[in-house]
Amino acid sequence: MKDEFMMYKLSETVKVTSKISTELFEKFNVKRGLRNADHTGVLVGLTNIGDVVGYDRLDDGTLQPVAGKLLYRGIDIDDLAHCAQKEHRSGFEEVIYLLLSGALPDEDALRQFSRMLCESMALEKQTKIAIIDLEGQDIMNILARTVLEMYNYDPDPDDTSRDNLMRQSLELISKFPAIIAYAYNILRHSAKGQSLHIRHPNDNVSIAENFLYMVKGSQGYTDLDVRVLDLALILHAEHGGGNNSTFAVRVTSSTGTDTYSSIAAGIGSLKGPLHGGANLQVGRMITHLKDVIKDWTNAQEIDDYFAKMLAKEVYDRKGLIYGIGHAVYTVSDPRAVLLKEMAKDLAKEKGRDAEFAFMQLLEERAIHSITHRKNAKTKKQVCANVDFYSGFVYDMIGLPKEVYTPLFAMSRIVGWCAHRIEELNFDDRRIIRPAYKNISSPVAFTPLKQR
Ligand SMILES: CC(=O)SCCNC(=O)CCNC(=O)[C@H](O)C(C)(C)COP(=O)(O)OP(=O)(O)OC[C@H]1O[C@@H](n2cnc3c(N)ncnc32)[C@H](O)[C@@H]1OP(=O)(O)O
Ligand SMILES: O=C([O-])CC(=O)C(=O)O
Known part of the structure; x- marks a missing residue:
C-alpha cells in the first residue's frame, strides 16, 4: 500500500469514528463550546482583571443586548x-x-x-x-x-x-x-x-x-x-x-x-x-470583495454575494463573514467602535474615503445578511468585532499583513x-480539568492475525 493511500485510509476511518451527533450533546446536557443554550459562556472562573459586557441579564433571566463595554481593572477603555x-x-x-x-x-x-x-x-x-x-x-x-x-x-x-x-x-x-x-x-x-x-x-x-x-x-x-x-x-x-x-x-x-x-x-x-487570526482573514476577504463587487455602493449586490458566502457557495466556503460576530458582544464591540473612528479619520487623511465607505457598507450588510440568513438556528444579534477595522487601520499606516x-x-x-x-496566585486554586463523557460502546480486542 502506498503511504498516500494509508493516510487516505486513516482519514476516511476518522470520518466515521469522529462523528458525534448533535442530539447526544443535547441528551447529555453538554455545554458545546463551554456555552449555555442562550449563547452566554459557562461560568468557569472569577477574575479581577478585565470585564467584557455585551448584555444585561433581566430579572426573568432573559438577556437584554446592550452597547458593548470593556473595562480594564474597572476602568473603561474609552477613558484610557x-x-x-x-x-x-x-x-x-x-x-x-x-x-x-x-x-x-x-x-x-x-x-x-x-x-x-x-x-x-x-x-x-x-x-x-x-x-x-x-x-x-x-x-x-x-x-x-x-x-x-x-x-x-x-x-x-x-x-x-x-x-x-x-x-x-x-x-x-x-x-x-x-x-x-x-x-x-x-x-x-x-x-x-x-x-x-x-x-x-x-x-x-x-x-x-x-x-x-x-x-x-x-x-x-x-x-x-x-x-x-x-x-x-x-x-x-x-x-x-x-x-x-x-x-x-x-x-x-x-x-x-x-x-x-x-x-x-x-x-x-x-x-x-x-480568534485573533480573523484580522488577517478580514484583510483577505476585503481584497476579494473589492474584486468581485462591481459597484461598491450597491447594497443589493453585496447582499447577494454575502448570501452565497453564508451558504458556503463562494469564497472560502466556510459560511463565515470574518470580523463580524462575537461570543459576548451583541449591539457593538467598543474596540471596533474606536477603531472605526480612527479608520474614518485616517481614510480622510490618506485619501481612502471610498474604501472606508465600502467597509462601512460591508459591515452594515454583513450584519443584515447574518441576521436574515436562511436556516438560522438562532436570532442572536451580531456586530462588527475588533478584527473588522484593525487590518484596514494597519494598512493605512503602512504595516504589512x-x-x-x-x-x-x-x-x-x-x-x-x-x-x-x-x-497561579488565588487561594485554593485547582488544576483545570473538565469532563468528557465517552459515548462509544465497549469493543472486544481482536488479535492481530484474526483482523
Ligand atoms: C478577537 C476575536 O476573537 S473577535 C472574533 C473574531 N472572529 C471572527 O471574526 C470570525 C467570524 N465570527 C465568528 O466565527 C463568530 O461570530 C465567533 C467565533 C466570533 C463567535 O462565535 P459564537 O459565539 O459561537 O457565535 P454565536 O453563537 O454568537 O452565533 C450566533 C449565530 O450567528 C452565526 N454567526 C455569528 N458570526 C457569524 C459570522 N461572522 N459569519 C456567519 N455566521 C455567523 C453563527 O453561526 C450562529 O448561527 P446559528 O444560530 O445558525 O447556529
Ligand atoms: O472575547 C473573545 O471571545 C474574543 C475577543 O474579542 C478577544 O479575545 O479580544
Whole structure:
C-alpha cells in the first residue's frame, strides 16, 4: 500500500469514528463550546482583571443586548484611550502597568515603568540568532518558537513565584515588539529579497514608536502612525479570562507549567481564524470583495454575494463573514467602535474615503445578511468585532499583513501575563480539568492475525 493511500485510509476511518451527533450533546446536557443554550459562556472562573459586557441579564433571566463595554481593572477603555490621545502621550505603557498591577501609575511611576520597559526591549544575542535561524512564513509560529526558546536563556524558568512571574512578564512584554519586527524583516529579506535591517530599539520612545522604527526605520512613520498603533495596542491588551487564548494560558498555567510553555499555548490559540487570526482573514476577504463587487455602493449586490458566502457557495466556503460576530458582544464591540473612528479619520487623511465607505457598507450588510440568513438556528444579534477595522487601520499606516495577528499578540501578551499571575496566585486554586463523557460502546480486542 502506498503511504498516500494509508493516510487516505486513516482519514476516511476518522470520518466515521469522529462523528458525534448533535442530539447526544443535547441528551447529555453538554455545554458545546463551554456555552449555555442562550449563547452566554459557562461560568468557569472569577477574575479581577478585565470585564467584557455585551448584555444585561433581566430579572426573568432573559438577556437584554446592550452597547458593548470593556473595562480594564474597572476602568473603561474609552477613558484610557481618549485620555492618552487627548494628552498626546502613549497609553499602552499605562495600560500594561494597570493590567499587571491592578492600579493606575502616578506620573513618576509611569515614567520609571516606561523607561524600564524600553531598556529591556533589546533582544539578547541568542534570541536574535534564534529568530534568524527560525526563518519561516508565519510570524505567529516564529513568535511561539522564539518564546519557547527563551526558556533556555532564563536563569529561573520554572519558578512560579509571584516575583518571578512579574519579572518574566515584563521581559516578555518588552521583547515581543523586537521579536515580531525582526521576524518580519527577516521574512521580507528572505521572501521578497529586500535588505535586512536589525534595528536596535531607541531609548525613551514608546513601544508603539519603537515597533514602527524597528520595522520601517526612522523615516518610515509619522506621529499620527504612532498614535494609531498606540491606540490599537491599548484596545487589544485584555479581554477577560474566557477568550480562547487567555483561557488557554489559564488552563496551561493551572498545571504549574513554565511561563514560556503557557504563553506559547496562548499564541497558538490566538493565531486561529476565529480568534485573533480573523484580522488577517478580514484583510483577505476585503481584497476579494473589492474584486468581485462591481459597484461598491450597491447594497443589493453585496447582499447577494454575502448570501452565497453564508451558504458556503463562494469564497472560502466556510459560511463565515470574518470580523463580524462575537461570543459576548451583541449591539457593538467598543474596540471596533474606536477603531472605526480612527479608520474614518485616517481614510480622510490618506485619501481612502471610498474604501472606508465600502467597509462601512460591508459591515452594515454583513450584519443584515447574518441576521436574515436562511436556516438560522438562532436570532442572536451580531456586530462588527475588533478584527473588522484593525487590518484596514494597519494598512493605512503602512504595516504589512504578516504582522496583523502578531500585533494582536504584542498587545494581548499583557492580558495573558496578568491572567497567568492571577491563575497561579488565588487561594485554593485547582488544576483545570473538565469532563468528557465517552459515548462509544465497549469493543472486544481482536488479535492481530484474526483482523
Ligand atoms: C478577537 C476575536 O476573537 S473577535 C472574533 C473574531 N472572529 C471572527 O471574526 C470570525 C467570524 N465570527 C465568528 O466565527 C463568530 O461570530 C465567533 C467565533 C466570533 C463567535 O462565535 P459564537 O459565539 O459561537 O457565535 P454565536 O453563537 O454568537 O452565533 C450566533 C449565530 O450567528 C452565526 N454567526 C455569528 N458570526 C457569524 C459570522 N461572522 N459569519 C456567519 N455566521 C455567523 C453563527 O453561526 C450562529 O448561527 P446559528 O444560530 O445558525 O447556529
Ligand atoms: O472575547 C473573545 O471571545 C474574543 C475577543 O474579542 C478577544 O479575545 O479580544
